Amino acid sequence: MPNYQMPNTMTRIFYKNTACLSESQIVQYIQNVVSDEERFLIERHITECDVCYEAVQGMSKLGPNIDVKVTIDRLAHRLDERFVKKRTPLMRSPITYYSIAATALIILASTWYLSFRNPYRKLIADNCRPYPNTIPLVRDTKSATLLESALTQYELEDYRNAAELFQKLLSVEPGNMKGHFYAGVSYLMTEEPDKSIEEFKTVLRSTSEFSIEAKWYLAWAYLKNKDMDQAKHIFQGIADGQNAFSEQARNIIKELN
């Protein structure tokens, strides 16, 4: 019986599966520019590996007109463009989802804040002051009228309570223009310009002593409502007249322009 034993017989035949052939190995093998040992290792691999065997067959079919390296490099770039640079992940880790959600929330909040933020905020803060109480008050809580109680809260700058009390008063005395006027100012201070506008309009429909004041604050209420045209129109009317607010109104119009 012949003896096939060689120093590395078993490893030559029963080697552990090796990595697939590289582009240069395949090209050099087909061009027959590999050493005997390299050639053996390549052929031993393609004996086992269908993918590499077919690849070697394919390479051998490519004519000299094809620049293999350039073509495969170009293909690699196309894959890079397709799968790396324009990636559209199907799923992400929970942490990534939380990050995306937090970012979205911040963007939404910022958008909301910027869209609702009044661009005339500083002008309003610098110029729109609550009208002082001109009505003498009875400080005795037992005998104070509803108007006096409301005005007391007004003087204390508790405009929310004041507005509630003015509404109580107006529910029983709807024609009380003082009540409407100070209720309007209170709403202006609690950032409820819509309600404020209604109160001032009621005052202006009457022949109240607070007409010019109501006009002045109505303009501010429109400005708080970001109704620039209405506000400007009313300020202009005040500026054109001769009253306590004319000078201020002219300055405001300059600022608005």
Added chain:
Amino acid sequence: MRLFLRPKKQISDESLIEAYRSSGDMGSLADLFSRYTHLVFFICAKYLPAADCEDTAMEIFELLSRAMSIHQVTNFKSWLGTTTRNHCLMKLRKNKGITFESIENMMENEENEKDFMQNYDFEHLLESEALVQSLNRSIERLDERQKLCLKLFYFENKSYEEITTTLQISQDQVRSHLQNAKRNLRILLGKAHYAELSNA
């Protein structure tokens, strides 16, 4: 940055597939494909005109990425080879497109084609004198063509080309004889080693 030209060999195909499937990490998919870009291109060249190979390879990678997001792939290299071959053949037959059903069938076929003897580990027996004797006996029991190819290739260091010339057979036949010879040797050696262990 050309990730496809800088494959990360240290991570297994299975790990990259898992990373892609679990988190949609396209970078893992890119790394995986980069290992096989040239092989897919060359296999396309086996079946199709050279001018069609680049675009066909792109189509194949698209198919693979879609299929991998849906299917569990256990033997990527084998699946890649089969998918590439089938897609090329389908193009040759003017059948446009490839269905997911056909991909599923391919995957099932791949599973069935696994050679259960491939993983038989002879390395721990390399120093065994008894096994070397078994090897000699087993080779003698092989089919004549298989034995000749085995001797010429593994023991006389002849190339495929030289064997085809010597034996007047094709390269495919050389490869087939070598594969069959190895498969039969594994079986014979496995039986011999089992008998050896039984007698011990």
